[in-house]
Amino acid sequence: MTSTFYINNSDNRVVNKQLIPVINNVDIVFKSDTDIYKPTLIISNINSIENANYLYIEDLDRYYYINEKEQSQQMIYLYCITDVLMTYSNYIKELYGTIRRQSNIFDTYLKDNEFLVEGYSRVQTMNFPYGLNNQECYLLMTNGSSIIENGGDENVG
Numbered sequence: 001m002t003s004t005f006y007i008n009n010s011d012n013r014v015v016n017k018q019l020i021p022v023i024n025n026v027d028i029v030f031k032s033d034t035d036i037y038k039p040t041l042i043i044s045n046i047n048s049i050e051n052a053n054y055l056y057i058e059d060l061d062r063y064y065y066i067n068e069k070e071q072s073q074q075m076i077y078l079y080c081i082t083d084v085l086m087t088y089s090n091y092i093k094e095l096y097g098t099i100r101r102q103s104n105i106f107d108t109y110l111k112d113n114e115f116l117v118e119g120y121s122r123v124q125t126m127n128f129p130y131g132l133n134n135q136e137c138y139l140l141m142t143n144g145s146s147i148i149e150n151g152g153d154e155n156v157g
Contacts, residue, residue, distance in 0.1 A: 001059045003028050003041075008054035008065070015085045015092055017063075022052045031077070036060065041078040045071065055080065062087045 003026050006019040023046065031040035043049070053066050055078075064080035071077075085092065 001028050001030075001057060002026060003055045003057045005049045005052035006054040006056070007051055012065075012083075013085070015089045017054070017083070017086050019054060023048050028057065028078075036062070037082050039064070039080050041080060043076050043078065045074055045076055049076070054083070 004024045005022040005026060007022060008017050008019055010017040010019075026043055026046065026049070029042045031042055034040045041055075050069075055064050055066060056062070057064065063083040063086040065083055066078050066080055068079040069076055070079070
């Protein structure tokens with residue numbers, strides 16, 4: 001298996017990391033008692049990876065943080081952990097969803113126990129100056145203005 005080593009200066013919470021390539025096509029071997037999520041990798045002693053803190057394994061199509069390096073005379077052991085954000089970034093970008101909580105922007109239509117709102121009806125009764133006739137009437141009141149429709153014949157505002 002081959003891998004590409006990088007220097008990652010991006011925050012761990014960023015989906016698309018800004019990566020600086022260090023070295024390409026490095027042969028790696030998985031240590032026998034390891035797993036794909038937190039692997040221990042073995043590589044030959046290469047000086048050029050000493051600044052690398054990130055790697056990509058092409059055969060697995062996965063990105064890894066290098067948590068620790070242990071160096072012996074002929075080999076380097078890399079203790080890694082999967083970067084799920086970068087590994088699955090294409091799937092994450094295709095997702096659609098509703099943001100339920102954001103610290104600066106509030107949506108009063110979403111239930112949020114940390115953002116208190118009051119919701120109540122405001123009812124005001126007023127007499128119409130010309131009264132209403134006995135025909136069927138509809139009253140629409142929005143933002144302080146009203147439209148009265150008398151049996152579909154006329155509009156009074």
